[in-house]
Amino acid sequence: MKLALVMGPCPSGECGVGDYTRRLASSLTSLGLDVELICEGPWGLLDVRRASRSLYKLKPDIVHIQYPTAGFGHRLGPQLLALKRRTVITLHEASQAHLLRKLSLYPFSVRAQHLIFPSEYERQFAEKWAPWITHRSSVIPVGSNIDAVPNGGNRRYDEVAYFGLIAPRKGLEQVLGLAKLIHSSGFQLKIRIIGKTSAQHETYSAQLRLQSHGLPVIWQSDLSHEEVAKELAGCSIAYLPFPDGASERRASLKAMLSSGVVAITTRGAHTPSDLEGIVKVSNSPKDAYDHIRVLINNPLEQEKLRRTAIEYMRQFSWDRIVDLHLRVYESLAQLGVLHKPQLRDGGGIRSTTGTVKSQETI
Numbered sequence: 001m002k003l004a005l006v007m008g009p010c011p012s013g014e015c016g017v018g019d020y021t022r023r024l025a026s027s028l029t030s031l032g033l034d035v036e037l038i039c040e041g042p043w044g045l046l047d048v049r050r051a052s053r054s055l056y057k058l059k060p061d062i063v064h065i066q067y068p069t070a071g072f073g074h075r076l077g078p079q080l081l082a083l084k085r086r087t088v089i090t091l092h093e094a095s096q097a098h099l100l101r102k103l104s105l106y107p108f109s110v111r112a113q114h115l116i117f118p119s120e121y122e123r124q125f126a127e128k129w130a131p132w133i134t135h136r137s138s139v140i141p142v143g144s145n146i147d148a149v150p151n152g153g154n155r156r157y158d159e160v161a162y163f164g165l166i167a168p169r170k171g172l173e174q175v176l177g178l179a180k181l182i183h184s185s186g187f188q189l190k191i192r193i194i195g196k197t198s199a200q201h202e203t204y205s206a207q208l209r210l211q212s213h214g215l216p217v218i219w220q221s222d223l224s225h226e227e228v229a230k231e232l233a234g235c236s237i238a239y240l241p242f243p244d245g246a247s248e249r250r251a252s253l254k255a256m257l258s259s260g261v262v263a264i265t266t267r268g269a270h271t272p273s274d275l276e277g278i279v280k281v282s283n284s285p286k287d288a289y290d291h292i293r294v295l296i297n298n299p300l301e302q303e304k305l306r307r308t309a310i311e312y313m314r315q316f317s318w319d320r321i322v323d324l325h326l327r328v329y330e331s332l333a334q335l336g337v338l339h340k341p342q343l344r345d346g347g348g349i350r351s352t353t354g355t356v357k358s359q360e361t362i
Contacts, residue, residue, distance in 0.1 A: 001329060003028065004060035006038040006078070006087075008071020013196040013222070014165070015070035016251045017092050019145040027322045036060060043077035051077070052084055062329055064088040067108070068101075070198070079107035088328065090116040092142070095125040095270055096244055102129065109133050114328050118142045119248040121270045140324045143316045144254040146229050152260055153233030159190045159218075160292060161235040161261065163228070164252040166197040166205045166221070171241035171266070176208065177285035178239055179215040189292070190216040191239075194231055197221060232259040236302065237295055239288050240265045246279065248272055253279075254316055257309040262295060262302050264288045278305070278312050 005025050010018025018039070025035045036058060041047070055063060065078055065087050072078050082089060089112045094105060108115065109130040115137040117123035123139050162175045172193075179191045197205040209219060220231065238256045240246070245268015246253055256263050263279045280295075282288040295302055 001062070001333075002034040002036070002058075002060045003329070004036045004038055004055060004058060004063045006063060006065045006081070007069045008043050008073075008078075009039055009041045010069050010071040011198070014198040016145070016165070017066055017069045018071065020092075020142060020251065021066045021069075023143070023145050023318070024321070024325065027318055028325065031322065031326070039071065041071055043072050043075045045076055045080055048077045048080045048084065051081055055085065062088055062113075062332065064090070065108075066090050066092070068093060074101075076104065079104060082108050083111060086111055086113045088112065088114045088116065088332070090118075090140070091122070091126065092118055092249060094122050094129075106130065112136065113332055114138070116140050116328065119270070119272070121247070121272070122249070138324070138328065140321060140328075141316050142249050142251055142254070143318050143321050144251055144258050144313070146225055146232065146255040146259070148258045148260070148310075149229050149233035153230065155236040156192075156234050157236050157296070158188060159192050159235065159237075161192045161194060161232070161238045161256075162240065163194045163232065163238065163256060164240070165201075166193075166195040166208070167201045168204055169243055171243055172208055174241040174285050174288075175239060176211055176215065176217070178288050179212065179217050181285055181289045183215050185289075187293070189296075190218055192218045192220065192231075192235070194220045194223065194228060196223075228255075229259070232256060232261060235259065235261045237261065237292060238263045239282075239292075241282070241285075241288070242266050242268070244268045245271045246275060254313060258313040258316075260306040260310050262305045263309070264291050274312070278308055280305075 005021055007018050007021045012019060022037065025037050029035050063085060065082060067078055067089060089108045091105060091108065094102065109132065113136070115133050117126060117137065117139050118141060120139050123137055127134055164170055166172065175191060175193065182189050223231065232255060238261045240253055240256065240263055242250060242265060246265040247268065247270045253263060253265060257278065264282050265279050266283070267281045280291045282291055
């Protein structure tokens with residue numbers, strides 16, 4: 001089976017959906033699928049004609065769009081492509097988009113062969129807006145892009161960690177608020193911020209670092225996935241204050257939980273009920289500080305939360321995620337909507353990047 005995964009230009013580490021798509025491509029390739037990773041741009045409306053020509057020459061059995069990504073931005077090329085050609089579409093975000101973005105999702109519902117959502121909450125939200133997708137949609141959870149280190153590591157009990165993109169609206173102001181509380185109380189605890197900064201947010205990152213001067217904050221940037229995994233294996237407690245609350249699409253939270261890190265986070269409208277008892281919920285840096293003081297003095301409670309977090313994450317394993325994708329692709333093959341419904345031995349993954357220079361680029 002030949003598959004084209006479309007995500008636009010997403011540098012590694014700068015877009016969670018982009019990293020997820022790369023991991024999906026690698027996993028599908030290991031099973032023998034021939035995967036073409038479409039990770040270039042631009043994706044304006046005028047660029048779609050070239051994209052269509054290139055896909056016609058590639059002749060993939062399935063075109064699978066991952067949306068939204070940093071590579072697509074606010075451009076409407078992916079929507080036009082979905083109207084011009086039958087595709088599979090994963091909508092990673094629907095409920096949290098602003099009104100104009102919600103309206104821009106409608107074209108995906110018109111001709112899609114199948115729509116995939118990261119949670120039942122997101123699927124039900126979309127069905128209220130577009131009830132006609134009910135019988136051609138499903139839920140495939142998002143997994144962590146960071147593999148947990150087997151058997152964990154030597155945990156640091158004098159630190160609290162944050163992991164994620166260094167960007168606005170990620171709760172980093174609250175993380176520094178916690179650092180200020182720790183500093184003013186004289187509590188012997190450090191904050192370790194593990195993340196990556198994209199080029200467009202370098203000024204923001206520099207401002208945060210300046211604000212953290214004199215506070216017990218350790219910054220670690222631009223680590224590889226393997227280096228991040230080792231760092232998370234050494235963490236004991238994490239503070240992830242998502243402004244809109246924890247949800248099943250938060251890969252950074254899942255990376256912490258799969259590594260057995262006790263997570264303190266926020267609750268939102270889309271926070272699943274089964275996170276109760278898995279994480280500690282805080283409404284402010286002061287709440288988080290109080291949780292940390294209790295946890296530091298209660299190693300048995302920490303160990304209990306670690307075990308429940310690792311068990312909870314089994315449902316988000318990559319084996320299950322890949323299997324669910326294969327079921328979708330195979331169901332489309334049975335319906336006879338694929339170009340060439342056959343599985344090839346020894347498939348491979350290619351990545352098309354840069355400007356339009358040949359039939360293998362968009």
